[in-house]
Amino acid sequence: MPQANKADYSDCPAVLADRFKTLYYDEQTQEVVLLDRRKYPFETVYERYKTVEGVATAIEEMVVQGGPPLAYAAGLGLVLAAREGRRLEIGDWRLGLEAAAGRLIHTRPTADDLHYVVPKALEIGMAAGPERGAKAILDYVNGEIQRGNEVAQRCGRYAAGLLRDGDRVLTHCIAGAALCWMLWWAKLEGKTIQVIASETRPYFQGARLTAQSCLEMGIGCTVITDGMSAHLMSQGQIDKFICAADRMTLDGHITNKVGTLQHAIAANYFGIPFYILGYDGPDPHSPAAADIVIEERPPAEVFHARGREGKVRVAVEGIDGRYPAFDITPPHLIEAIVTDRGIFPPTLLHTYFQTNTKTS
Amino acid sequence: MPQANKADYSDCPAVLADRFKTLYYDEQTQEVVLLDRRKYPFETVYERYKTVEGVATAIEEMVVQGGPPLAYAAGLGLVLAAREGRRLEIGDWRLGLEAAAGRLIHTRPTADDLHYVVPKALEIGMAAGPERGAKAILDYVNGEIQRGNEVAQRCGRYAAGLLRDGDRVLTHCIAGAALCWMLWWAKLEGKTIQVIASETRPYFQGARLTAQSCLEMGIGCTVITDGMSAHLMSQGQIDKFICAADRMTLDGHITNKVGTLQHAIAANYFGIPFYILGYDGPDPHSPAAADIVIEERPPAEVFHARGREGKVRVAVEGIDGRYPAFDITPPHLIEAIVTDRGIFPPTLLHTYFQTNTKTS
Numbered sequence: 083m084p085q086a087n088k089a090d091y092s093d094c095p096a097v098l099a100d101r102f103k104t105l106y107y108d109e110q111t112q113e114v115v116l117l118d119r120r121k122y123p124f125e126t127v128y129e130r131y132k133t134v135e136g137v138a139t140a141i142e143e144m145v146v147q148g149g150p151p152l153a154y155a156a157g158l159g160l161v162l163a164a165r166e167g168r169r170l171e172i173g174d175w176r177l178g179l180e181a182a183a184g185r186l187i188h189t190r191p192t193a194d195d196l197h198y199v200v201p202k203a204l205e206i207g208m209a210a211g212p213e214r215g216a217k218a219i220l221d222y223v224n225g226e227i228q229r230g231n232e233v234a235q236r237c238g239r240y241a242a243g244l245l246r247d248g249d250r251v252l253t254h255c256i257a258g259a260a261l262c263w264m265l266w267w268a269k270l271e272g273k274t275i276q277v278i279a280s281e282t283r284p285y286f287q288g289a290r291l292t293a294q295s296c297l298e299m300g301i302g303c304t305v306i307t308d309g310m311s312a313h314l315m316s317q318g319q320i321d322k323f324i325c326a327a328d329r330m331t332l333d334g335h336i337t338n339k340v341g342t343l344q345h346a347i348a349a350n351y352f353g354i355p356f357y358i359l360g361y362d363g364p365d366p367h368s369p370a371a372a373d374i375v376i377e378e379r380p381p382a383e384v385f386h387a388r389g390r391e392g393k394v395r396v397a398v399e400g401i402d403g404r405y406p407a408f409d410i411t412p413p414h415l416i417e418a419i420v421t422d423r424g425i426f427p428p429t430l431l432h433t434y435f436q437t438n439t440k441t442s
Numbered sequence: 443m444p445q446a447n448k449a450d451y452s453d454c455p456a457v458l459a460d461r462f463k464t465l466y467y468d469e470q471t472q473e474v475v476l477l478d479r480r481k482y483p484f485e486t487v488y489e490r491y492k493t494v495e496g497v498a499t500a501i502e503e504m505v506v507q508g509g510p511p512l513a514y515a516a517g518l519g520l521v522l523a524a525r526e527g528r529r530l531e532i533g534d535w536r537l538g539l540e541a542a543a544g545r546l547i548h549t550r551p552t553a554d555d556l557h558y559v560v561p562k563a564l565e566i567g568m569a570a571g572p573e574r575g576a577k578a579i580l581d582y583v584n585g586e587i588q589r590g591n592e593v594a595q596r597c598g599r600y601a602a603g604l605l606r607d608g609d610r611v612l613t614h615c616i617a618g619a620a621l622c623w624m625l626w627w628a629k630l631e632g633k634t635i636q637v638i639a640s641e642t643r644p645y646f647q648g649a650r651l652t653a654q655s656c657l658e659m660g661i662g663c664t665v666i667t668d669g670m671s672a673h674l675m676s677q678g679q680i681d682k683f684i685c686a687a688d689r690m691t692l693d694g695h696i697t698n699k700v701g702t703l704q705h706a707i708a709a710n711y712f713g714i715p716f717y718i719l720g721y722d723g724p725d726p727h728s729p730a731a732a733d734i735v736i737e738e739r740p741p742a743e744v745f746h747a748r749g750r751e752g753k754v755r756v757a758v759e760g761i762d763g764r765y766p767a768f769d770i771t772p773p774h775l776i777e778a779i780v781t782d783r784g785i786f787p788p789t790l791l792h793t794y795f796q797t798n799t800k801t802s
Contacts, residue, residue: 254669289757294758310701341667344704348703392751394751401656409673
């Protein structure tokens, strides 16, 4: 497997391949800037936030999505808190920063990145104090974004090695930067890959974000509804199923956008390998599936479809709904987990830490 | 198992339980009248058709949906053709009727009902001649609608016997009249049933039609997206999976709205029984799965979501799409097939004909 070399990747044209293109801190205006992923690419809207509450609400309302991106956004939100209170007594400043961290970390429960970035940012801010706290947190978060970009590049490069010329690859939701790098590397290696993107109700991340990334890279993409994967598998029209994970446990369970488990069970039934783009490995604080909290989002999100021309109600009034945002796939349905440190059998995912420890 | 008795059912308040409420021939205006199932219940629009081409296009464009209903609509379309040409030479009239039947039977390939009703209606019309053909066809089709209603009632009554108080029943797309009767009978028997309706992209039949039927009957309904069933099963929140079939083969394969296979594989994985509402049995001309033609519909239907406030584009431009409208579930994933003549193990479905032959 070739070593990842940053220069090799510099030309990947997918916006999602570089997190700095979708979220950053504007030092001129002292604002957190987030590409609204609910609207992109129908509209390219960069929302600007001056308050912690604004950033927290944006995370809750899915302006920013995906484990690492929403964690980075939360980290940048803490910069706002550190800066806003910089003229306060140190005790009040510290209380304010702690409250802000609490608000930000409780926005979404499932992905683990948030639970690393925010406490670490808080610790760094506390150590730096009111005067230099904001700058120290910003430097840390920017370093994390850069590190995350490099993790995605390395993970994608390993994953590209699993692909064969002509593969038709099912993916679900947005697999983000690692998927882009995987596809881009495969293309550079001369492989023609066709992406089958399940649209990913209710937010259509597959039909919008994954499809748009493919367009940006010049890679073929076919959108299907979330219920079609088994049929295509039964017809021999899917070769691999590859997606990301919002959290991975030490024993090899993965949680990802709801719908993943259904595709995984179908893939297993039809003998199609399921690979995880596992970025920087499992959550060391999640030994097993019971440690994962599955977020239940408002049912109203299932009752609507948001598209280019606005939002329409697609369900009748007066009924109930459910929106568990994630599901958990057990290790025996997974062929391998691809990380920035190589490829692991799922039940050996804990060995990710044998050569190094996860830093974030 | 109690015998079905028409009077027992007369109070079922679900509109879909009685096909005469959603499609009929208006003898005053000589028009075929179809409830637009793409809009119902957001709008209750009865479209009126004076021509075979109008009815055929309505079937193709899914104004009417579901195996039996679209077959009845086609039969009523043939009434229009028989009547319009009634002053022609008999040879021309016959040619016109044959052409109309050809147009109508080629609207949709998968459900078998269309392929019984239209040839039989043609045969009856031909035998009756130009003067009395339209009336003869109408009498036949109305008889079929009545017979179909009774088949659905009997099938639903057998199915109700499978339900236990407190069952949470997953269903996909519209299972139509038999589902309504099943739920209504269960309710009369004092059982509380919760329906879990997968929304059924791209047309949201579950979120609209199934949910609406539940509302009309006062039965609890929870709408989920098509990718959530496996997660709910993994949490022990689904007890049974029950849906209809657009065609069943003699060897026990069933075809139904795409997404059914995925739910069936998940149900099998989690040990949850999958029952088919099989109405009046298998297609005697379809011995095996290879005899089923899976309709491929325009990908543009997947790129949009139609809701109460109109239609929105949910996928980016410039990509491909697929819309196989149905999938095929093999008998080993099915617990039993419920018909108007009782309940059959799937591989013994051909014994449906042992006491009688399918008439339509």
